[in-house]
Amino acid sequence: MTTQDGNRVLDPQVASANPQTPNEFCHQAAMDTDASAAYAKSAQIFSHNRRFIPGGVVSVNRAVQPEIVFVKGQGAHIWDADGNQYIDYHAAFAPHFLGHNDPYVTDAVISVLREGASLYGSGTTELEGQLAELICRNIPAVESVQFLNTGSEATYEAIRLARAVTRRDHLVVMQGGYNGWHDDVSCNLMTPLDVIGPRVTPGEYPYIPMSAGIPREHQKLVHPINFNDLESVEYVCQKYSIAALITEPILQNLGIIKPLVGYLEGLRRLADRYGFILIFDEVKTGFRHGIAGYAGIAGVIPDLAVYGKALANGYPIAALGGKKELMDWFVHPEPSKRVLLAGTYNSHPVPTAAAIATIERLLMNDGEVYRHVEFLGQKMQEGLEQILRNLGSEAVIARQGSAFCIYFMDHCPKDWHDLADHHDFGFDEQLRRKLIELGVYFFPVAAKQCSISFAHTTGDIEATLEQIKNRLCEMLR
Numbered sequence: 001m002t003t004q005d006g007n008r009v010l011d012p013q014v015a016s017a018n019p020q021t022p023n024e025f026c027h028q029a030a031m032d033t034d035a036s037a038a039y040a041k042s043a044q045i046f047s048h049n050r051r052f053i054p055g056g057v058v059s060v061n062r063a064v065q066p067e068i069v070f071v072k073g074q075g076a077h078i079w080d081a082d083g084n085q086y087i088d089y090h091a092a093f094a095p096h097f098l099g100h101n102d103p104y105v106t107d108a109v110i111s112v113l114r115e116g117a118s119l120y121g122s123g124t125t126e127l128e129g130q131l132a133e134l135i136c137r138n139i140p141a142v143e144s145v146q147f148l149n150t151g152s153e154a155t156y157e158a159i160r161l162a163r164a165v166t167r168r169d170h171l172v173v174m175q176g177g178y179n180g181w182h183d184d185v186s187c188n189l190m191t192p193l194d195v196i197g198p199r200v201t202p203g204e205y206p207y208i209p210m211s212a213g214i215p216r217e218h219q220k221l222v223h224p225i226n227f228n229d230l231e232s233v234e235y236v237c238q239k240y241s242i243a244a245l246i247t248e249p250i251l252q253n254l255g256i257i258k259p260l261v262g263y264l265e266g267l268r269r270l271a272d273r274y275g276f277i278l279i280f281d282e283v284k285t286g287f288r289h290g291i292a293g294y295a296g297i298a299g300v301i302p303d304l305a306v307y308g309k310a311l312a313n314g315y316p317i318a319a320l321g322g323k324k325e326l327m328d329w330f331v332h333p334e335p336s337k338r339v340l341l342a343g344t345y346n347s348h349p350v351p352t353a354a355a356i357a358t359i360e361r362l363l364m365n366d367g368e369v370y371r372h373v374e375f376l377g378q379k380m381q382e383g384l385e386q387i388l389r390n391l392g393s394e395a396v397i398a399r400q401g402s403a404f405c406i407y408f409m410d411h412c413p414k415d416w417h418d419l420a421d422h423h424d425f426g427f428d429e430q431l432r433r434k435l436i437e438l439g440v441y442f443f444p445v446a447a448k449q450c451s452i453s454f455a456h457t458t459g460d461i462e463a464t465l466e467q468i469k470n471r472l473c474e475m476l477r
């Protein structure tokens with residue numbers, strides 16, 4: 001299929017085997033050494049903002065090198081204050097699944113504002129009902145849904161709801177998972193192995209807070225275990241009264257760490273056996289990997305699921321949905337059982353309209369968005385694998401649809417310990433920074449997911465592969 005830019009092709013292409021030796025291959029790579037960007041204006045803005053904002057950034061994970069101030073995003077591209085242009089694979093930590101400022105979504109937002117829609121803070125709106133219906137009709141795991149502003153708020157409420165329903169307090173989280181910034185879950189992401197020690201199975205890891213200020217008593221209620229390890233789920237269930245287990249169905253805050261065959265089904269079985277609430281955190285996987293999220297692909301129905309990011313293509317809204325009998329606890333007739341969910345900005349008309357438009361766009365033309373990103377994802381994967389093969393590198397590509405990660409190790413990791421033990425973090429980060437100099441924005445932190453959007457073109461992927469080839473040749477020589 002070809003769109004306005006005349007540059008999208010949906011036919012899969014398979015990269016042909018390349019008989020060149022690594023040296024011949026590198027020799028041919030056009031080395032582009034004078035593409036380093038100047039960041040003078042960015043530096044000026046950072047310096048101004050540091051005077052008024054601690055650290056100069058409003059979310060700590062945005063503090064990365066090089067320090068760049070972005071001023072514009074359109075489609076697959078972003079521009080910085082110094083006029084440098086980048087092909088964007090960060091996508092602001094993944095929400096921009098249709099691309100920056102997608103015209104269909106932008107039109108919907110402008111329309112609601114033109115119509116005079118506002119935030120009323122009283123009763124409901126037709127827009128909320130429309131969005132709720134779209135979600136419930138398209139996601140089998142969601143019979144009933146509530147809206148919040150961020151993924152963190154939604155995971156917070158999911159856990160609170162699970163505790164209320166089960167009358168239990170303990171929570172299981174994944175070592176290497178990320179479910180937001182609040183006390184229950186801001187722990188054990190890329191925890192240094194000398195802090196948590198070697199892999200334990202079956203067993204649990206100590207709660208290692210990612211923030212000061214989390215009460216110790218609270219930390220005792222949270223049990224981090226390995227991803228892809230059902231024995232450890234049984235271990236904690238036998239030891240504690242577990243209210244809920246929350247997991248990303250794919251660990252997408254460590255790149256792309258997929259569930260092993262049978263793992264998600266196993267979680268479902270254990271949830272039924274031990275009576276805990278199974279929460280899928282689909283904040284990153286939801287809508288990006290299909291309209292019904294990764295649960296839809298895996299065919300596993302969690303009790304509760306949480307969505308954000310790609311739900312509204314960059315506008316701030318999150319959804320918490322699941323079984324009606326659980327969701328009804330938000331309006332439980334007995335006040336002592338009722339779960340509080342509140343928020344001045346919940347379902348603000350702008351992100352609500354953006355979410356409706358995003359889902360409509362995802363459903364259009366029999367899923368062309370998903371076909372296009374799968375085609376580009378495949379092209380990226382095959383291109384990268386070819387480059388790595390030609391260079392004699394053992395590195396591997398992990399990918400789910402539009403999301404991918406290069407692991408500089410000889411296999412795709414199955415959990416955090418596997419990744420921490422084998423991945424070349426320094427090399428990964430070095431490559432990312434070099435690519436930024438060349439106008440390809442991979443977030444400059446090792447093992448972070450790269451995200452392709454519907455707005456990316458075959459040309460973007462080819463240009464990216466060329467730059468990666470050049471840089472890898474340089475770095476591996």
Ligand SMILES: Cc1ncc(COP(=O)(O)O)c(C=O)c1O
Nearest residue numbers: 150151152178179180281283284
């Ligand atoms: C899987 C997952 N869950 C929850 C969150 C928290 O979402 P938010 O940053 O919108 O609070 C994130 C954010 O990156 C995430 O990746």
